[in-house]
Amino acid sequence: MAQKPSIPRGTRDFSPIEVAKRNYIFNIIKSAFQNFGFQPIETPSFENLETLTGKYGEEGDKLIFKILNSGDKVKKADLKALEDGNLARFSNSLSEKALRYDLTVPFARYVVQHQNDITFPFKRYQIQPVWRADRPANGRFREFFQCDADVVGSKSLWQEVEFVQLYDKVFSNLGLNGVTIKINNRKILSGIAEVIGAKDKLIDFTVALDKLDKIGEDGVKNEMLTKGISAEAIEKVQPLFSFSGNLDEKLAQLKGLLSSSEEGMQGISELEFVFDAINVLGLETATLDLDITLARGLNYYTGAIFEVAAPEGVKMGSIGGGGRYDDLTGIFGLKDVSGVGISFGLDRIYLVLEALDLFPETVSDKVDVLCVNFGEKEALASMRLIKVLREAGKSAELFPDNKNMKKQMNYANKRNIPYVIIIGGNELENNTCVVKNMKNGTQLEVPFDEVLTAF
Amino acid sequence: MAQKPSIPRGTRDFSPIEVAKRNYIFNIIKSAFQNFGFQPIETPSFENLETLTGKYGEEGDKLIFKILNSGDKVKKADLKALEDGNLARFSNSLSEKALRYDLTVPFARYVVQHQNDITFPFKRYQIQPVWRADRPANGRFREFFQCDADVVGSKSLWQEVEFVQLYDKVFSNLGLNGVTIKINNRKILSGIAEVIGAKDKLIDFTVALDKLDKIGEDGVKNEMLTKGISAEAIEKVQPLFSFSGNLDEKLAQLKGLLSSSEEGMQGISELEFVFDAINVLGLETATLDLDITLARGLNYYTGAIFEVAAPEGVKMGSIGGGGRYDDLTGIFGLKDVSGVGISFGLDRIYLVLEALDLFPETVSDKVDVLCVNFGEKEALASMRLIKVLREAGKSAELFPDNKNMKKQMNYANKRNIPYVIIIGGNELENNTCVVKNMKNGTQLEVPFDEVLTAF
Numbered sequence: 037m038a039q040k041p042s043i044p045r046g047t048r049d050f051s052p053i054e055v056a057k058r059n060y061i062f063n064i065i066k067s068a069f070q071n072f073g074f075q076p077i078e079t080p081s082f083e084n085l086e087t088l089t090g091k092y093g094e095e096g097d098k099l100i101f102k103i104l105n106s107g108d109k110v111k112k113a114d115l116k117a118l119e120d121g122n123l124a125r126f127s128n129s130l131s132e133k134a135l136r137y138d139l140t141v142p143f144a145r146y147v148v149q150h151q152n153d154i155t156f157p158f159k160r161y162q163i164q165p166v167w168r169a170d171r172p173a174n175g176r177f178r179e180f181f182q183c184d185a186d187v188v189g190s191k192s193l194w195q196e197v198e199f200v201q202l203y204d205k206v207f208s209n210l211g212l213n214g215v216t217i218k219i220n221n222r223k224i225l226s227g228i229a230e231v232i233g234a235k236d237k238l239i240d241f242t243v244a245l246d247k248l249d250k251i252g253e254d255g256v257k258n259e260m261l262t263k264g265i266s267a268e269a270i271e272k273v274q275p276l277f278s279f280s281g282n283l284d285e286k287l288a289q290l291k292g293l294l295s296s297s298e299e300g301m302q303g304i305s306e307l308e309f310v311f312d313a314i315n316v317l318g319l320e321t322a323t324l325d326l327d328i329t330l331a332r333g334l335n336y337y338t339g340a341i342f343e344v345a346a347p348e349g350v351k352m353g354s355i356g357g358g359g360r361y362d363d364l365t366g367i368f369g370l371k372d373v374s375g376v377g378i379s380f381g382l383d384r385i386y387l388v389l390e391a392l393d394l395f396p397e398t399v400s401d402k403v404d405v406l407c408v409n410f411g412e413k414e415a416l417a418s419m420r421l422i423k424v425l426r427e428a429g430k431s432a433e434l435f436p437d438n439k440n441m442k443k444q445m446n447y448a449n450k451r452n453i454p455y456v457i458i459i460g461g462n463e464l465e466n467n468t469c470v471v472k473n474m475k476n477g478t479q480l481e482v483p484f485d486e487v488l489t490a491f
Numbered sequence: 492m493a494q495k496p497s498i499p500r501g502t503r504d505f506s507p508i509e510v511a512k513r514n515y516i517f518n519i520i521k522s523a524f525q526n527f528g529f530q531p532i533e534t535p536s537f538e539n540l541e542t543l544t545g546k547y548g549e550e551g552d553k554l555i556f557k558i559l560n561s562g563d564k565v566k567k568a569d570l571k572a573l574e575d576g577n578l579a580r581f582s583n584s585l586s587e588k589a590l591r592y593d594l595t596v597p598f599a600r601y602v603v604q605h606q607n608d609i610t611f612p613f614k615r616y617q618i619q620p621v622w623r624a625d626r627p628a629n630g631r632f633r634e635f636f637q638c639d640a641d642v643v644g645s646k647s648l649w650q651e652v653e654f655v656q657l658y659d660k661v662f663s664n665l666g667l668n669g670v671t672i673k674i675n676n677r678k679i680l681s682g683i684a685e686v687i688g689a690k691d692k693l694i695d696f697t698v699a700l701d702k703l704d705k706i707g708e709d710g711v712k713n714e715m716l717t718k719g720i721s722a723e724a725i726e727k728v729q730p731l732f733s734f735s736g737n738l739d740e741k742l743a744q745l746k747g748l749l750s751s752s753e754e755g756m757q758g759i760s761e762l763e764f765v766f767d768a769i770n771v772l773g774l775e776t777a778t779l780d781l782d783i784t785l786a787r788g789l790n791y792y793t794g795a796i797f798e799v800a801a802p803e804g805v806k807m808g809s810i811g812g813g814g815r816y817d818d819l820t821g822i823f824g825l826k827d828v829s830g831v832g833i834s835f836g837l838d839r840i841y842l843v844l845e846a847l848d849l850f851p852e853t854v855s856d857k858v859d860v861l862c863v864n865f866g867e868k869e870a871l872a873s874m875r876l877i878k879v880l881r882e883a884g885k886s887a888e889l890f891p892d893n894k895n896m897k898k899q900m901n902y903a904n905k906r907n908i909p910y911v912i913i914i915g916g917n918e919l920e921n922n923t924c925v926v927k928n929m930k931n932g933t934q935l936e937v938p939f940d941e942v943l944t945a946f
Contacts, residue, residue, distance in 0.1 A: 047535030055531040073858040073888030076510040080502035102559040192891030403528040433528030436647030
């Protein structure tokens with residue numbers, strides 16, 4: 037009985053040309069990671085359930101794909117929990133493993149588990165798929181790749197400098213000029229909250245401030261009021277709503293605002309270190325900019341916060357992000373290991389390159405040469421030729437069946453194969469072959485042994 | 492509360508050097524696939540449950556990892572099935588999706604789903620992980636990669652020829668000389684069963700014959716008897732138990748044995764086609780051999796059957812296998828599409844290369860240059876140098892912290908970094924740097940702008 041084939045919602049098949057384009061991006065990212073001294077690791081697709089639960093907040097936990105226990109183990113289903121409507125407990129009684137939700141928690145687990153084999157500071161990169169039981173939407177998938185680079189084991193700000201360079205390098209190599217690397221510092225945000233006397237409301241404050249672009253000054257202020265931040269407090273940070281000027285001017289405004297906050301001033305000084313270094317070292321095509329609204333909605337970062345915006349004119353959310361987190365591995369028992377890292381948003385980068393027509397023509401799924409097939413003897417001669425071509429690095433293939441010429445030429449056209457080689461009876465007799473250029477239609481008869489000269 | 496970190500049984504973390512070695516193998520396989528005109532596709536990690544169930548036999552079905560439905564959907568648990576002890580039905584009421592068990596069924600699904608976008612014959616390769624809820628054992632994992640190349644949409648035997656060449660190419664490029672590509676043909680096995688009048692027992696017969704190496708002539712005969720194949724029938728194929736000689740002699744024996752079976756003679760003729768072609772085309776380092784016991788335990792192949800054995804002296808099961816199957820896509824409603832394909836056993840190939848010390852020294856996880864860190868000014872100068880080195884294609888990094896020299900040198904040694912660059916106060920003043928070769932200990936002071944000359 038035939039089934040109508042389909043795939044689960046939120047997942048994707050990738051065709052040859054899509055794989056080629058994705059690999060083009062992956063390879064540029066990988067090369068840059070390696071060029072900067074990062075080493076690759078890979079972790080299993082599924083982790084023990086307890087490794088993942090409780091790490092992503094209540095909402096995150098719900099989005100973890102759990103793997104159903106196999107065989108007899110499902111007998112342990114907690115039916116009482118089902119009866120009580122405690123679906124989480126019921127689910128957990130049926131599952132011990134879950135699909136990776138991100139690369140950060142598995143990385144923290146890896147560092148702690150292998151801490152005796154690792155030379156710190158440990159610069160690792162990891163490019164693997166993750167899974168989330170999110171509602172599928174335009175650009176939101178249930179399976180997607182993350183590309184992360186992190187350093188753990190050092191608090192040096194040179195790493196922040198390096199990550200700015202790394203972003204610049206990758207996007208320059210992708211030909212995606214004009215991205216903005218936005219930077220902020222959690223300590224500045226804390227300092228602001230401290231100054232306005234709303235330190236316990238830091239998360240509410242930053243989440244609201246982060247929306248300045250989207251909902252405007254009044255919207256942000258309303259949200260802050262709703263969250264219990266006083267009008268006086270908001271008044272104190274009025275300069276932040278019209279924060280502008282060049283970098284030095286911005287920093288000067290901030291210093292005025294935060295002079296009474298030690299933590300805030302520390303954040304400014306960290307930012308200045310990064311800006312000064314990048315000023316000397318230069319960037320290829322990206323711009324580094326201070327964005328005081330940048331919080332990335334996460335109660336997670338403790339120092340620098342990064343986000344990358346696509347070039348102006350391209351409508352797209354952030355195409356990269358990251359920051360410093362001071363206690364990555366504490367959840368697994370290894371204290372005081374500071375980390376800093378960044379991530380590249382593959383799917384969005386793909387869409388941006390597509391929109392700007394930036395994939396090079398050489399990124400393709402095509403073969404270089406097709407040999408047509410006129411029967412057994414001719415095909416054998418073609419296979420000898422194909423061997424020579426392949427050894428010379430050309431991808432080449434024989435049309436497998438002795439079908440009529442039109443069919444074979446159609447195949448070459450449909451697959452965009454640039455050269456077709458014809459060995460028929462005459463060529464076989466003369467020890468030659470005809471090389472046809474499919475773009476301009478020209479044909480060239482060359483001796484069999486000199487086929488490589490025809491390209 | 493700290494958790495003791497671990498990973499699920501049967502899964503693995505891969506360290507940087509392991510990732511580098513695995514990628515070395517992947518890249519050689521990929522390059523050969525592309526060189527031969529195969530195109531990559533990728534399919535989702537999980538498929539709809541009904542896409543996978545019923546495709547791998549009863550035992551296989553049990554090894555499929557199912558994904559637990561999220562959220563409220565678990566309310567649909569079929570408690571009656573649990574009560575009745577029908578665990579499979581209970582599990583299925585909790586799951587709609589399952590992890591990929593192999594790459595062949597998803598490929599068949601892909602071909603049918605995208606048949607209107609595909610130009611046939613379609614030569615695809617796919618390198619992705621698969622998951623099996625198997626009992627973990629030495630060399631048997633619950634997550635592992637498969638590397639498959641298949642052609643669908645043509646019955647041409649040139650494809651069998653090409654797959655022999657492809658195996659030869661990959662193993663030659665891996666430096667793994669002396670592998671044996673064993674070939675057989677299902678039609679020969681069918682012919683034998685026909686001749687002995689045990690056509691309905693073909694599977695039992697081939698499964699038993701496949702064990703000749705392991706349990707010997709008597710063992711195989713006993714198993715055949717147990718399965719209901721008569722002593723007379725076994726007597727008729729006595730030559731198979733001492734099947735030997737060179738290829739021509741073997742083929743002559745087979746022709747005698749199978750002269751009354753049209754299907755058997757067809758199988759011999761197909762084999763001869765492949766042998767004749769390979770004879771003309773030649774192989775680099777592999778040997779092609781007829782192995783009449785090769786059945787690969789599968790009631791699946793309909794023509795050629797392949798298996799690759801590691802070089803003599805290396806104890807290892809098959810490191811590759813494949814064959815022709817005449818109705819791959821029928822299960823999804825697309826009839827009469829013949830396919831033929833091969834697979835590479837990554838984990839075993841890895842073990843063989845390790846055992847024979849065949850990984851090149853250049854496969855490594857190390858960076859080329861470490862710049863030591865003597866403080867802010869020196870580090871900034873080092874970062875300028877590092878930028879030059881990276882642009883020249885060298886992977887380079889700064890030790891992030893201004894720690895004592897010994898610590899930094901220890902780091903370089905532990906990570907096997909071959910060159911260390913030192914910029915201290917003197918060098919800063921003189922606009923020079925000291926390049927230290929960590930292998931032989933020599934040091935060279937060069938002008939800052941000429942650092943590349945020191946390598």
